Amino acid sequence: MSIAGFERPTLGKIIIDGVDCTTLPPNKRNIGMVFQHYTLFPHLSVADNVAFPLKMRGISRSERRRQAEAALETVRLAGYGDRMPKQLSGGQQQRVALARAIVYRPRVLLMDEPLSALDKNLREEMQLEIKRLHSELGLTVVFVTHDQGEALTMADRIAILKAGKLQQVSPARELYERPSNLFAAGFIGEMNMLPVEWDGQRARLVQGEEIVLPDQAAITPVTPGPAVLAVRPERLSYARAGTAGTWAATVRDVVYAGAGTLLITSLGDGTEVRLRIPSAGQEPVSPGDAIGLTCPPEAMLLYPQEGA
Amino acid sequence: MNARSLLLNAYVYAVLIFILLPIIIILPMSVSESNYLAFPPEGFTLRWFEDYFGDRRWMEATWFSIRIATLTAIATAVIGTMATYALVRGAGRMGTLFQTLLIGPIVVPHIALAVALYLFFQNTGLSGTTLGYVMAHSLIAMPFTVFTVAAALSSIDPALEDAAMSCGASRFTAFRLITLPMILPNVVSGGLFAFIISFDEPVIAFFLAGIRDKTLPRMMFDDIEQNLTPVIPAIAVLLTLLSIAVLIGAGMLKRMADRRGAGG
Incomplete structure (x- = not known):
């Protein structure tokens, strides 16, 4: 809402394409915006909705008509111009809103949780649609979402915000594999977080095992002392209890889900560790079994303890 | 239809007839x-x-009343809409106070209002003037317009105006092209109610009337005191027909607004 100009930021500047927009009102920013709940003008036809921004820019009626029809074609709604918004489905309405936001070729397209009102199938279809438009039109899209999967699949770069502060801005892969702090690590996807004692070279679990970590495990320098070892559930595997180099754990629950299985285990101190493993080709385990957990060294990340 | 609903129907008709x-x-x-x-x-x-x-x-009294009522309707529709917009879209902490002041005339007895206005208008030279009447009548008609417009306005997503602004419209243009057309039927019917309220308002007219310009209800009271001829019920019939016409008009506007909202 700050980028669009509806709220004044308390601090910092908003610069779009080299122009400082911090104090510009929304109507002077030339930004395309798609809202959460379509926000089509109910008393105007679809074509008039799409042509509205052109009207505001003083473009002639016939030219408006032509450009609006072209924009509707882009969102695959050619020929729907004479209908009223209420006569369209939710997905179609959101596509009209999209057409309205791109019809005047804005510098930036802002989308504020545009798909959260749609059901799952429609949402996936619209995700592809927006990606297609993005590459076709070549404009910058700022896409706000609470859906982590949506963020990973759609974005070239993802920014994580917490209480108005940027936590991390990076490509999806980097964000998932090397999140810059514990909040980012826990925000996207699942993450096991194990309390450890760090001595500068080795991390010691509460129950005693010592793990030698490679240098790149720490994303920011970690001072010796209490720290957190983070591992994605799909990077862990298990072996027979007592195997050298494994961490002793007890199986608490086995959740079979077709292709994959979720294993919920706990370490000696009660810390829960989740494993996501392929269902096939595994030695079966059941709740109560003692096993040993293993993890490739490059999959382990070390963070300073939160609040430390 | 069982006995209970039969009884209920009879009761409803009895009340209506009464x-x-x-x-x-x-x-x-x-x-x-x-x-x-x-x-x-x-x-x-x-x-x-x-x-x-x-x-x-x-006839003079009638035309005078029509003039006052028309001006009251216009003033109430314009001011009432602006006030309601402020109330519904964020008057902040002053909102409650503001709202109470606006709809206050409903609970204040008209006679009290009339006495207060009489004293005020005597000292400001507004007594008996068109402006004085319009101000006084707008005051008592305002709550009805505010209610009518508020009903429409509160059902409109404020994000629509944000959307219009992101399309390049100024705040006022967004209101004029988006919100106003949507609430217009209610604004007009609010104005119609104001017209009726002003047109057969007797109490304030009694206090404000000059020697020359009298509203129709005021004339009727004069006539009742002096003659009491069947002209009075004749006018009453005409007034009733006018009220019915206005109610039907307001109802049609509402139907129109509903249809538009449903996208017909």
Whole structure:
């Protein structure tokens, strides 16, 4: 809402394409915006909705008509111009809103949780649609979402915000594999977080095992002392209890889900560790079994303890 | 239909008849041939309607009332809409106070309001003037307009105006092109209500009337004191018909607004 100009930021500047927009009102920013709940003008036809921004820019009626029809074609709604918004489905309405936001070729397209009102199938279809438009039109899209999967699949770069502060801005892969702090690590996807004692070279679990970590495990320098070892559930595997180099754990629950299985285990101190493993080709385990957990060294990340 | 719903139906009709009876009775009284108010009526004549339309004094009062009521309707619709917009879209902490002041005239007895306005207008030279009437009548009609417009406005997503602004419209243009067309039927019917309220308002008119310019209800009271001819029920019939016409008009506007909202 700050980028669009509806709220004044308390601090910092908003610069779009080299122009400082911090104090510009929304109507002077030339930004395309798609809202959460379509926000089509109910008393105007679809074509008039799409042509509205052109009207505001003083473009002639016939030219408006032509450009609006072209924009509707882009969102695959050619020929729907004479209908009223209420006569369209939710997905179609959101596509009209999209057409309205791109019809005047804005510098930036802002989308504020545009798909959260749609059901799952429609949402996936619209995700592809927006990606297609993005590459076709070549404009910058700022896409706000609470859906982590949506963020990973759609974005070239993802920014994580917490209480108005940027936590991390990076490509999806980097964000998932090397999140810059514990909040980012826990925000996207699942993450096991194990309390450890760090001595500068080795991390010691509460129950005693010592793990030698490679240098790149720490994303920011970690001072010796209490720290957190983070591992994605799909990077862990298990072996027979007592195997050298494994961490002793007890199986608490086995959740079979077709292709994959979720294993919920706990370490000696009660810390829960989740494993996501392929269902096939595994030695079966059941709740109560003692096993040993293993993890490739490059999959382990070390963070300073939160609040430390 | 069981006995209970039969009883309920009978009860509802009884209440309706009780309410409507006085209105129904004025109709025969207005066509009675006798020179005084009589029920049951004697004979049939349209003489009293002719008297009304033929009398310069009645006509002057009527036109004066129409003028006051029209101006009141316009003033109330414009000011009421602006006030309601402020109320619904964020008057902040002053909102409650503001709202109470706006709809206050509903609970304040008109006689109290009339006395206060009388004293105020005496000292400001507004007594008996068109402006004075319009101000006073707008005051008492305002709550009805505010309610009517608020009903429409609160059902409109404020994000629509944000969307219009992101499309390049200024705040006022967004209101004019998006919000106003959507609430217009309610604004107009609010204005119609204001017209009716002003048109048959007697109490304030009683206090504000000058020697020359009198509103129709004021003239009727004068006539009741002096003559009490069936012209009074004749006018009452006409006023009732006007009210019904306005109600039907407001109802049609509402239907129109509903249809538009449903996207027909």
